[in-house]
Amino acid sequence: MSSGKILVAQGGGPTAVINQSLVGVVLEARRFRNVTRIYGALHGVRGIVDENFVDLTQETSHNLELVAATPSSALGSTRDKPDLKYCEDIFKVLRAHEIEHFFYIGGNDSSDTVRIVSEQARAAGYPLRAIHIPKTIDNDLVGNDHTPGFPSAARFVAQAFAGANLDNASLPGVYVGVVMGRHAGFLTAASALGKKFPEDGPHLIYLPERVFSVERFLADVKDTYARYGRCVVAVSEGIHDASGEPIATLLAKEVERDAHGNVQLSGTGALADLLCDEIKDKLGIKRVRGDTFGYLQRSFIGCVSDVDQREAREVGEKAVQFAMWGDRDGSVAIKRTGFYSVDYELLPLEAVAGKTRTMEDEFIDEKGTGVTDAFRMYLRPLLGSGMPDAYRLRPAPVPKILKR
Template identity: 40%
Template sequence: MKGNMLIVHGGGPTTVINCSLYGSIMEARKHHEIGTVYGALGGTAGLLAEKFIDFSTVSQNELELLKQTPATAIGTSRTHLETEDYQKMIAIIKKHHIRYVLFNGGNGTMDTCGKIYRAAQGKDIFVIGIPKTVDNDIAITDHCPGYGSAARFLAQATAEISQDVRSMPIHVCIIEAMGRNAGWITAAASLSKGDVEAGPHRIYLPEIAFDEENYLQDVRDLYNKYGCAVIVASEGLKKADGSPIVDPIMQIGRSTYFGDVGAHLAELVIKRLGIKARSEKPGILGRASVLYQSSVDRKEAILAGEQACKAALSGKTGVMIGFKRISSSPYSIQVIEIPIEEVMLHERPIPAEFIAEDGSGVTDKFKEWCRPLIGGDLLEFAWFNQ
């Protein structure tokens, strides 16, 4: 039976979410069972408002641009959905003769995907999830499209900042990395490390309780040794009691807005140690910088989009496309289909085997796992000031 396809983006964008969109559209065009391929303009909010784009009206040249377009070309949202909204979406999906629905996003989006799947059971609608998150915290899959590019950005940016800091070693620099509850992005800074003096000198993950006194002692020791220090810290650092190291500055409903961790850590160094310090917070630049897009990330995002389309056409529903690591050297993965209910809102933190014993760095095992995802070597720098 012929039916239309709808692609919905949810949550924070990445540099490769449009690559998955491209993969799904291109794959759908190969199959006569699919009529029109729609995109929801503005995520689930667009779906509920019936704001769709018909991709048959888009030129091939513009579709090719998706592979180098950061964020999402069809828009996204974090719309809070009530129980009745899922039934509304099913009615809209049926109204537009949509048989295949692909949800591309992170943990929250996979939760929505799972709820739509439940609501669609028995209605000849096939629902598939496509993982997307720079945080890399979706359960079961080895990694998520979006992470490799964010990891490459932070690793290269850390290398560049480290080179600057040691060129004129007079201060401490704190780099705040994205990742509220999982430190995958923060950990990727370790790939920038060249010689022992270059930095980053310490990496603080949200999986490890932050100790202010230990941190200050580390900074003091590093400054005495090198005349400078480069610290990479997760935005989600917490104390031993689980509370954030920076108090919330505003709360609206269920949303909490925290202060800058990097600025807080730099201020501690200035006030407590009397050492010049500054903070850098790439923020959304780290997930939007297409110049740092990983070639591996791009390829796998396209693959995930293609496979989601194929899964729906084969009659699969209620699954998310994922990756299983076969080998890190040479790098090899296998596409798998994961029951959506096994990943709905299940955050995956960095495992203990990837975290250094002293809690202020990562292991070689993490670097071996992460290195293939960033899509090639980082830039190397000259250094003569021994």
């Protein structure tokens, strides 16, 4: 068993449960007598190279529990993607502070940072135990059944579309909701869990795993609108054409060509607006509304899956256990063992680092605009307890008198 000081940090985009993992590390580490200090680095790897540490040993367990239930990274995060030199600087600081356990909570890039620092320590003969703790709302880490943070974001998206469907049924038209996830469509696909009755939306779901064609999109919307008198669409921000060009860029160019003008694409609302314009222009439908879910889907406070909370806590706890009782560095991964239960394993860092998982074919329906029951079975237990449900009046039409 190794000993000494522990350092924990949080990287990448915040999630609703990333603090559960942080607190899992801190509280589990307190159980080990050989642990003398638990440091937290402020703003991820940036805080390590700048030596901006806080002493979490001095925090009360009560406040730690309250922080665990608070979304977003309590230690702060960073978008820095360390190269070899940056990792050397990290290693220098770890060494200077005699840190023997390094836990980094993050996504792909974070696991790669852990991998490089782990190799540098081994090459230098320094006794470092480096563990990557998974986190990402995109659910795009390989080797994991799913990643902490995704279930809560998925719950937000499902609840948002359940509501958008009710709104759209009340005031019929076309609704387009743009969801995060540049390469993996899991979060966009979660919109399907907002559907209850057969006529409910989302009626169409567009994922980055399939090539997007504006013409086919318009035909799909037209068909759906003709059938239901309304249409709810979920679109991934990462949709692209066959050559990989983002649809937002493509549509903007077309607008530019038409008007010999200049379209600003820097804002986040562009894709939703451009798709809505296409529908209005080409299909002549008047009531067309678009929303870009933006930061709400990852930072909204008060929409969290209790399953996600529990698992995020456990990956933090298990990370410490793997570090203390194990004999190698690695990345903690969630493995599904039942319907529904999970266990955790420690994957080699090389197996996770820098790789991107996308949605498996078995999760996407044949037309490419919906999900399969396999996906519904996969996602439902992750959303947790207390999912809000929608009900409607049952028809009992009254005979007309004037217009009979």
